[in-house]
Amino acid sequence: MSEKEYLPRRVMSIHAHPDDQDFSVAGTLAKWAAAGCEVITVIITDGSAGSNDPVHAANYKPTLASIREQEQRAANAILGIKETVFMGQPDGELEPTVTLRREVTKFIRRYKPEVIVTSDPQAVFYGNGYINHPDHRAAAQLALYAAFPSAGSRLLFAELLDEGYEPHNVKRVYIHGSEKPDTWVDISETLDTKIAALKQHVSQVDTHEVDEWMRKWAEEEGKEKSLKYAEAYKVMILEEQEESKPEN
Numbered sequence: 001m002s003e004k005e006y007l008p009r010r011v012m013s014i015h016a017h018p019d020d021q022d023f024s025v026a027g028t029l030a031k032w033a034a035a036g037c038e039v040i041t042v043i044i045t046d047g048s049a050g051s052n053d054p055v056h057a058a059n060y061k062p063t064l065a066s067i068r069e070q071e072q073r074a075a076n077a078i079l080g081i082k083e084t085v086f087m088g089q090p091d092g093e094l095e096p097t098v099t100l101r102r103e104v105t106k107f108i109r110r111y112k113p114e115v116i117v118t119s120d121p122q123a124v125f126y127g128n129g130y131i132n133h134p135d136h137r138a139a140a141q142l143a144l145y146a147a148f149p150s151a152g153s154r155l156l157f158a159e160l161l162d163e164g165y166e167p168h169n170v171k172r173v174y175i176h177g178s179e180k181p182d183t184w185v186d187i188s189e190t191l192d193t194k195i196a197a198l199k200q201h202v203s204q205v206d207t208h209e210v211d212e213w214m215r216k217w218a219e220e221e222g223k224e225k226s227l228k229y230a231e232a233y234k235v236m237i238l239e240e241q242e243e244s245k246p247e248n
């Protein structure tokens, strides 16, 4: 099956901070949403550490958390995402604990996504200039191990059964930011939507520079496959799709 034809029916996008999704995978999500896919965003931390402005003291954190929640909702509205889950963990302190994996597992069992979209838990460094935020790695690890084995294993977190959360098998995991991508999603038609979504994160991004940067990144990600703009993934296929019926 070529990647062009693959359209999941329901997707869960799992990330650490408000804005992570929109920097990385929003072009793919907008494309799928426009084609009828239902997308659920899960943001694990509250984003309350996302400011270095010296005017703000520690008591600004709850205000910033609420600003960032609104920014993510505005971004998701642009992307065509109707459902957003904020888990509210403290920004900058995320660990991939079993307790949090149980929580993420619960959301996967509740919404039953076919695909999980997240980042690469192995990415410690990007180039020579960026040490990957530890929250990003922790969120990716939570997403990955909630997708497998936790969501589909009946007696793993068996107490969830008593709460009515039956096992659910995720079919694919799309991992963005991998050193060795194997799947490219053409986002030429949704790059503008991605940029518009990212610009909703007013507390985080320089809205004047975002256009140029996002175009440059999308060009770089598409280069290997001669696509003008792309988002590149390593894709884990945990369960093959049923063959679609031939058209009459």
Ligand SMILES: [Zn+2]
Pocket (backbone or CB within 6 Å): 016, 017, 019, 020, 133, 136
């Ligand atoms: Zn982040």
